[in-house]
Amino acid sequence: MTEQYHSATAPVLAPGHNNKSVTEKIAGVVLTQKTPKGWFIVFAITFMVMHAMVFSLGSLVVRGIGLWGINQPVGWGLDIINFVWWIGIGHAGTLISAILLLLRQQWRMSISRFAEAMTIFAVMCAGLYPVFHTGRPWLAYWLLPYPNTMALWPQPRSPLVWDVFAVSTYMTVSIVFWYVGLIPDLGTMRDRAKTMFGKKMYGFFSLGWRGSARHWHVYETASLLLAGLSTPLVVSVHSVVSFDFAAGIIPGWHTTVFPPYFVAGAVFAGFAMVLTLGIPIRKLYGLEDYITDKHLDNMAKVMLTTGLVVVYGYFLEVFFAFYSANEYEIAMAHNRFSGPYSAMYWALILCNFIVPQLLWIHSFRRNTTVLFIVSMFINVGMWLERFVIIPMSLHRDFLPSSWGFYMPTIFDWGAFIGSIGFFTFMMFLFIRGLPMISIFEVRTLIKKPAQGGGH
C-alpha cells in the first residue's frame, strides 16, 4: 500500500469513491445536525480570543496610537510585522488556486477552496494593521485617490501607495476567484439543503446555477481568466510589500534581494498555515480520503523548496553586508548576531533554517504530528523574520545618537493575538457554512471503472 504512494501517480483521492459518496461526505460536513464537539470548542475559544483585538483596536480608536510601543526611531512595530506576516500567509491560497490550476496540478483540487478562504481571511487581518497604524482609521479613505477638498492625490512615487493598490487588488481578485469557484458547489448545496432558509441562502448565492453545458462553459472560461489574473498577483503583491522596505535607505532594508525573498517567504508561510489548520481539521472531520498523504507530501516539498530560497535570502543579507564593506551594513549584521535583539535572529535561524530541514526525510513529510510541529515553527519563524527586518533595522540606523529600543505593549500583543483568533474564527465559520473542499472538482478525480469502455 505504501509502495503505491511512492510513485508519482499516487492518488490524490483515496480509491473506492463515487460521485455520491464524495458529495455526501463533503456537503454532509455542512448540512448536518451533528457538528463535532471540537468545532464548538474551537469556535468558542477563537471567538473570545478575537475580542483581544476588538478591545485593543477599540482602545486605540478612543485613546490614540500612543497605546502602541512604536515611537522614534522605531515607527514600524508589531503592526507592520503583522501586516506583512498575514499578507504572506495568504499567498498559499493564490498559488494553489492560480498557478497550480494553470499547471494542471490535480492535487490542488481538494485543498484549493480551503486555502483560498485562508487567503481572504488573512488579507482581512493584514488590511486592518495599516489602517489602524494611521492612528486615525476613520480617515483611512485618504489612502485612496478620490477627488477631495484638499486638492491632493496620493504620492505615486511612494511604495506605500503601491501597497494600497497591491493589497486591495489582491483582496478583490481573491474574493471574486473564490466566489466564482464556489458557484457550482453552492448549486449542489441548494439542492441538498433541507431547510427553507438554507435553500434560499445557497440558492441566492448560486446565482441560478443549473449545471447546464452552457453554464459549465462560461464557468470554465471565467475560472481560467481569473486564474490568469491571479497569477501575477502571487508574485506582485509581496514584491510590492517588500518595496516598502527595499525603497528605504535603512541598512537591513535597502536590498535588491527583497522581492524574490519576500515572495518565497510568503509561499513558505502560506503553506505552513495551510498545514497548521488543515491537519487538525482533516482529523476532526475524517477527511483523510480527500486530503491524502500525497497532499501533505507535496505541501511539505513546497515548504522545503521555498524555505531554502528564504534561507538563501538570509545568507545573501549577511554576505552582502560584509562584501559591501559598508560600515553601516556591517554594523547591521553585527547587530543581528549579537545586538540586543539577537535572540530573535537566532530563533529565526532555528525556526526557518534548521527545523524545516526535517522535511528532507520522506517519512516525516507524511507524519501529521511532525508536519504540524514543523509548520508551527515556520509560522513563528516567518513572524520573527519580519521582526528581524523591521524593528531590528529601525532601532539602530546611521547615527548612534538616534538609536532607540522598541518594546511592544499589551495593546500591540492584543491586536496580534486577537487577529489570530479572528482568522481561526472566520475559518471555522467558513467550514461550518460552506463546502471546504470543492465537490465538483473532486468528482473529476474519481477513477472511471476500467470496463466502461468509453461512451
Added chain:
Amino acid sequence: MAQIFRPSANLLAKSSIVGGAILVAALGFGLDTLFRSPYNTNVRVARDQPVPFSHKHHVAGIGIDCRYCHTSVEKAAFAGIPPTETCMSCHSQIWSDAPMLEPVRESFRSGKPLQWTRVHDLPQFVYFNHSIHVTKGMGCAVCHGRVDQMPLMYQENTLFMEWCLDCHRQPEKYIRPKDKVFEMGYKPAEDQSVLGARLVQEYKVRKLTDCAVCHR
C-alpha cells in the same frame, strides 16, 4: 422540486447589480455635495454675535480702515480683535446709550472682554500668518470677500485646503499692488495676467506648496 424563488427574482437580481452601482455613485456624489455645502463649511452663513456689529456700516458707511481695529494684521500672525476700548473711543461719544450697545458698555465697565463668535476658524494643525500675506500684496478681500458689504460677518470662502492651494500654486492670479491691499472694491488697472506675473517677480513671491509650509 418546488421552486425556491419566483420568476421575478431574475429581474431583481440583475437590476440589483445596476442599482448597486448607482447607489455607490449616488452615495459618493451625495457625501461630496454635503461636505462642500454651507451646512459643513458655513460659507455665507451669518453668525450670531453678542452685538450685531456691521462691517458694512463701519467700513463702507463711515470709511474706517481695516487696521483701525485689526491692528496687528501687518506685523503678526493674528490680525487682532479690537479691545472694548477701541469701540468706546467712538461709542462713548455717539450712540452712547443705544440699548443695542449695552454689552459693549458692560464690558467696558467690568473689564471683561466681549465674547465674539469666531467666523474664520482655521484648524489648529494649519499654520497661518496674516502679516506675510498682506505685506506681499494679498488683499484682505481676496480671502475675506467684500467685508464692506456684509451687515453681519460671514465667511466668504470655504477655507478648504484646495482653496489655499489654488493661490499657493498660482499666486499671480490674485496678487495686487501693496498699496491696494486694504482697498475693498479693488479692480486691477491692467490685465491681471500681466500685472500678476510682474508683481510676483517684483515682490519675490514663491510658490510655497510643501506640506511643512502650513503643517509645521
